[in-house]
Amino acid sequence: MSDRGWFGKDWGAPVCRSTPHLPTPRNLLCLRCDRPVKDGDQGLIMPFVSDGPSACAYHLDCFMKSVLPPERWPS
Numbered sequence: 001m002s003d004r005g006w007f008g009k010d011w012g013a014p015v016c017r018s019t020p021h022l023p024t025p026r027n028l029l030c031l032r033c034d035r036p037v038k039d040g041d042q043g044l045i046m047p048f049v050s051d052g053p054s055a056c057a058y059h060l061d062c063f064m065k066s067v068l069p070p071e072r073w074p075s
Contacts (some may be wrong), residue, residue: 003055008042009041011060025057
């Protein structure tokens with residue numbers, strides 16, 4: 001798996017033009033919610049270092065909730 005990019009349907013963000021579109025990482029657990037990524041999900045794959053270089057996945061909503069203040073989260 002590549003260590004950075006996005007998956008799913010293009011949501012019109014600059015990241016969808018500046019980084020590679022990757023296959024959906026089915027069954028990889030989302031780093032924020034710990035649920036598996038499935039077909040039809042949208043999200044990001046980014047580098048993650050723990051015991052060695054690796055990559056992690058975020059559902060798009062989970063990533064947005066990790067960077068936006070709670071009052072900006074959709075209901």
